[in-house]
Amino acid sequence: MAKVVIFGTELVAELAHYYLTNDSEHDVVAFTVNKQYIKSDRFCELPVVPFEEIETLYPKAEFKMFAPLSERKMNEVRATVYGEIKALGYEMISYVSSKATVLTDQIGDNCFILEDNTIQPFVKIGNDVVLWSGNHIGHHGEIKDHVYFTSHVVLSGRCIVGAYSFFGVNATIRDGCEIGEGTLVAMGANVTKQKTEPWSIWKGNPAKAAAISSKDIDL
Ligand SMILES: CC(C)(COP(=O)(O)OP(=O)(O)OC[C@H]1O[C@@H](n2cnc3c(N)ncnc32)[C@H](O)[C@@H]1OP(=O)(O)O)[C@@H](O)C(=O)NCCC(=O)NCCS
Known part of the structure; x- marks a missing residue:
């Protein structure tokens, strides 16, 4: 405590x-x-x-x-x-809901993981990661630091998620994807490619890369 x-x-x-x-x-x-x-x-x-x-x-x-x-x-x-x-040298806590199904102990500090997330075995979660309610994080996946999942995102198995990425509600990512640093996946997007470029934006089904960078959007 x-x-x-x-x-x-x-x-x-x-x-x-x-x-x-x-x-x-x-x-x-x-x-x-x-x-x-x-x-x-x-x-x-x-x-x-x-x-x-x-x-x-x-x-x-x-x-x-x-x-x-x-x-x-x-x-x-x-x-x-x-x-x-x-x-400043402070230790930072993480909060993991007792109502989440968490089958890994590899979760960093300052993470905020709410109810109904399913985190499968052999998943690695870095520091400062937010998983709002109800996401599926597939087995053997890795989420790097400072990432944000909103709600009801399906990250299929074996995906690697680059730091600073953001996933809108109901986004779906195919298995084995490499999500480049700072990728913005729009709400409802279906990412069918194996790789996204750093600081890219993906929208639609199947998701297509937008012409602008995620650095240029006021999220
Ligand atoms: C991707 C996103 C950041 C785009 O933001 P934006 O650039 O400000 O988008 P706009 O609302 O100005 O819309 C620009 C165009 O993209 C379209 N668009 C926006 N979001 C879209 C989406 N998720 N899928 C497909 N098209 C989308 C709009 O319909 C609009 O098309 P038009 O130019 O033909 O009218 C935003 O739509 C999004 O997905 N945000 C995440 C929301 C979310 O999950 N919130 C939960 C928070 S808890």
């Missing part, structure tokens, strides 16, 4: 507080954001403190952190915050 400070004061932070309080052994003690983003000194009836003062107020020897932020800017906002927290 850890005493945990959550980074964020938006809806996802409220959800993280809900999940940790109702379905984990951890005890949420406070929230933190950068000083300029503090709107109130309380959130979910707990203190909100400036991230700039976190080391003094909630030292790393006693507290752990959790930063399950959104997919904004192809996950780069969450990855930056993750990097800043790690640079």
Whole structure:
């Protein structure tokens, strides 16, 4: 059991507080954001403190952190915050729902894995990965750092997912695919190719690569 400070004061932070309080052994003690983003000194009836003062107020020897932020800017906002927290030396927890079926123990830190995900044997999940509710992650797959799955995505077996990738709702990926870093798979897309180029966007059924890069889209 850890005493945990959550980074964020938006809806996802409220959800993280809900999940940790109702379905984990951890005890949420406070929230933190950068000083300029503090709107109130309380959130979910707990203190909100400036991230700039976190080391003094909630030292790393006693507290752990959790930063399950959104997919904004192809996950780069969450990855930056993750990097800043790690640079201060904090241990970061992961949340894995008790209502998910998880048949691997290879899951990194700062992961947020919600109900009804099925994660098959021999899957490897990196750090700072979000699996919203109801995805299928097929056997012998690998998901690298800072990836975001929304809901009801089918990642077939033996796929390798590059860092910073994003999957919209109901996307389907064929088995053995190599998803290049920063790939954006649109909602409902059916990826039938064996490989996607880094920072590409795939839409439709069968999915076709868009002319623009995922770096050029305001996700
Ligand atoms: C791929 C995506 C990012 C495109 O965003 P966008 O560029 O802002 O798209 P727009 O809404 O401006 O639409 C541009 C065109 O692409 C089409 N399009 C958008 N999404 C599409 C999709 N998933 N599949 C097929 N075509 C799509 C639109 O119909 C539109 O076509 P038109 O120019 O012929 O009218 C977005 O549609 C998407 O899939 N987002 C993920 C949503 C999601 O899963 N949300 C869950 C969050 S929990």
